[in-house]
Amino acid sequence: MSSAPRSLDAVQLGAYFALIEASSLLRHAVDQQLHEAGDLSYVQFQLLATLGDAPGGSRRMTDLADGVVYSRSGLTYQAQTLEKRGLVSRAPSRDDERSITVTITDEGRAVLAQVFPGHVAVLEELLFAALSPSDVETLAEILTRARDHMRQAPPRSAAPRRRRKAARAARA
C-alpha cells in the first residue's frame, strides 16, 4: 500500500482533465460517424476491427473482451447483435468445447471498409490536425506506457468472476 498524496498538482489535474475531455469529445464524434456511416456503435466497431486484425479473422469470446468490454454478458450481447446482422459468425471451438470462436464475415469486413474512410477523416480533423508528427509520436509513447500499466494493474474490484468464490460458500 503506497501513501497516496493528499491531492494532485495543477499540471496533473490539467493532464487528467484534458485526457478525459479530449477522449470523450473524440469518442463522441467518432461514434456519430460510425452510426451514420454504418449503423455501428463504437464498441461494435472495436470488436469488428479487432477481429479484422486477428489471424483468420477469429478470436475466442474471452480473448475478444480485452479492453473493449468489461463484462461477459456485455460481450455476449454485442456478439449476438453483430451476428444477427451477419457481421460475425460464432461456432464452438474445436480444441475446447466450452469456448466459442467468433469470426468476422465478408459482410463484416465490407461494413468495416465502408466506415473506415470517414473514421479516418474524423481522426484527422479532430485529433491530428492540432498536433505535429512529433506530438503524435510523444503522445503514443506516453499513453502506451500508461495503458500498459493500467492493464496489468490489479483491478480494484474488477475481475468479474474470478473473485466470487466466497459467494457460493455463503449460500450453503
Added chain:
Amino acid sequence: MSSAPRSLDAVQLGAYFALIEASSLLRHAVDQQLHEAGDLSYVQFQLLATLGDAPGGSRRMTDLADGVVYSRSGLTYQAQTLEKRGLVSRAPSRDDERSITVTITDEGRAVLAQVFPGHVAVLEELLFAALSPSDVETLAEILTRARDHMRQAPPRSAAPRRRRKAARAARA
C-alpha cells in the same frame, strides 16, 4: 474541405488506440470508485466538481453542459437526479427568467469531499504511477491543445438544436 488521407500511419494508430484505451480503462476504474465511495456516476461527479469550482457554486444549466453532457435532456435528467438526492438545488435565474441556476449544496460538497481522496488515489495508482513529472507535463500540454481544437471544431452533426430550423418548415 481538406483532402483526407487514405489512412493513418502506424504511429498515429498507436496514439489513437492508446488514447482511447487508456481513457477507457481509467474512466472505468474511476467510475467504480465513485460508485463505491459516494454512489455517483462519473457524469454526476463531473457536474458536482464543475459546480464546486464555479464562483458561488452556481452555474446556468446551459453553461453546465459544456463538455460533460451532449444533450439538453441528458443534463435535465442528471440535474434532477442530483436534486432528488439534495446534492444540488435549482432556481430560476434572476436576470433571465428562462434560465435555471444550479447550485451545489453543502451536502453536495460533503459527498465531493468524501469521494475525493479515493478518486485521487485511483489516478495516482493507475495514471500517474507510470509517468514521470515531465511526461505529465508533456501530456497536459499536448492533450490540452487537442481538446481545445476539438471544442472549437465544427460539430459534424452535433449542435442539437441550432440546426433544426428546417424541420419545423417541413411539418407545415
Added chain:
DNA sequence: TATTGTTATACTCTATAACTATA
C-alpha cells in the same frame, strides 16, 4: 472445482421530438 459462455432481469443513461415560457 474452475472455466466458458448464456440468459433473465433490472437499471442507468442517452437522444429525439414535442412542448412551455421567456427574450
Added chain:
DNA sequence: TATAGTTATAGAGTATAACAATA
C-alpha cells in the same frame, strides 16, 4: 423568431446473479 429548459418515450448498453456444459 430564437433561446432555456422540461417531458415523454423509446432504445442502447451494462452489470449481476443464476444457470448449463465442458475441462
